[in-house]
Amino acid sequence: MAKSSSKHSEEVNAPLAHGATVLPLVTIDDYNNELRDKNGFVGDNANKKTFQQKLDDWRKHVRKFGDDPIGKVATAKLSKKKIEALLKGDDMEAAALIMGAMEDFAQDFAEVIRKFLKDERWSKTERIVVGGGFRQSRFGELTIARTMVILKAAGIAIDVVPIVHHPDEAGLIGSVHLMPPWMFKGYEAMLAVDIGGTNVRAGVVEFGREKKPHFADASVWESAIWRHADDEPSRSATVEKLVAMLQELIDKAEKANLKPAPIIGIACPGIIKADGSIERGGQNLPGGNWESDSFNLPAALMKAIPEIGDHSTYVMMHNDAVVQGLSQIPFMNDVFRWAVLTVGTGLGNAHFTNREGMKAR
Incomplete structure (x- = not known):
């Protein structure tokens, strides 16, 4: 039998190792990508602190002309449950503040994704799943959906969806x-x-x-x-x-x-x-x-x-x-190249390509 000399074959047949790039069902094309632009780390534009800053900015605008409908509590102290309640509550102005922050964050998040997609390792990405604590809220889910709509409106055909679990x-x-x-x-x-x-x-x-x-x-x-x-x-x-x-x-x-x-x-x-x-x-x-x-x-x-x-x-x-x-591997058999972004304290990231064990499209 001919002996393979490719690096890929060597990785596939190599002993199990921590941080491996070749796993049973996927190849990890990229992870912990510290993508930068002229302003610093790109991921800094899409994390928990960024959303809080967006909301805080809207609250400052409103305070110039009257009371803040959210009250005196600092934005950083607002829990996800409280933000959720404000979004669903009867105070329309408070809900509108949350919606404003969601829109601003979605615009920035879409731009972050655009920059990741320019990396050759992220080319031809068909789906991005979004995890992290931000995903576990209604306002997070809506912001993720809005991000996808912004990208599609810009001609970028990609699914951006919340992580299943x-x-x-x-x-x-x-x-x-x-x-x-x-x-x-x-x-x-x-x-x-x-x-x-x-x-x-x-x-x-x-x-x-x-x-x-x-x-x-x-x-x-x-x-x-x-x-x-x-x-x-x-x-x-x-x-x-x-x-x-x-x-x-x-x-x-x-x-x-x-x-x-x-x-x-x-x-x-x-x-x-x-x-x-x-x-x-x-x-x-x-x-x-x-x-x-x-x-x-x-x-x-x-x-x-x-x-x-x-x-x-x-x-x-x-x-x-x-x-x-x-x-998310069990839910990715209808795509070939996909990624994860985790929105939390920072922006975690990884990109995958399905291997032969997966039923790719």
């Missing part, structure tokens, strides 16, 4: 696609972790009782969340807390006779190197210095939890936007 769960569910399915045979679930700048989530992801293709019915069976931003822990304290969260979840799964695979998937900000260390992008993680050459989270977890059930623990880590995007 709750973004908190998508960041856990996506881990099932980091490994080939044969690694899960004989098991009903796996452990997953999603580490962010504000929260750490850990959960048990059940593969789905109906065994649908590509884990289409995978779901979060049980999860725990820790808002580490309130505690300002050290890096080592963060790892200790995470280990405790995982161990509690393992115990719960075993007591419920749910057999978890000896596998932990991790979603984490930044560029993830093949050995599981973080090259860059981990500056907002609790305790700092996650990019140190002497720190490796997968290794730390395997040392703290050496076994799950009767087998040695295996840990696989990738970028958080990548993992959130991977959760």
Whole structure:
């Protein structure tokens, strides 16, 4: 048999690695793209803070001529539930303020997407799914839809849609696609972790009782969340807390006779190197210095939890936007090239091309 010399073939046949660009069902064309323009990072024009600034600007305009219908509470203190209530409420002026911010944000978001699409790795993108906390609200969903309309009006034929799952769960569910399915045979679930700048989530992801293709019915069976931003822990304290969260979840799964695979998937900000260390992008993680050459989270977890059930623990880590995007694989068999943008504290991003295992159009 002829020996392949292509780099692509080498990657496909290479051993499993953290931050891999070739996964069982997709190739990762790009992630954590730090796209810049003359004003700085392009992603800074589409995040949680940007939306708050848009709303704050509208409130300042209104205050020049009378009372602010939203009241005296600072914009940064407005919860998603409060903004939702204002949008749906009887005070038309307050609702109009929210709508104004939504329109301004959608215009900026559309421009951000235009700039990403100019990157050759994002060319011919057919669909962009939007995740992150912004998506989990009615005003977020409407803003996403408005963004798509703006792009289509400009002649850019692309779908821009909310991520199917709750973004908190998508960041856990996506881990099932980091490994080939044969690694899960004989098991009903796996452990997953999603580490962010504000929260750490850990959960048990059940593969789905109906065994649908590509884990289409995978779901979060049980999860725990820790808002580490309130505690300002050290890096080592963060790892200790995470280990405790995982161990509690393992115990719960075993007591419920749910057999978890000896596998932990991790979603984490930044560029993830093949050995599981973080090259860059981990500056907002609790305790700092996650990019140190002497720190490796997968290794730390395997040392703290050496076994799950009767087998040695295996840990696989990738970028958080990548993992959130991977959760959408079952719903992407009608397109070939697609992407994810996660709107939260920052703008996470990743671009995918379906591989042969997917039923591309």
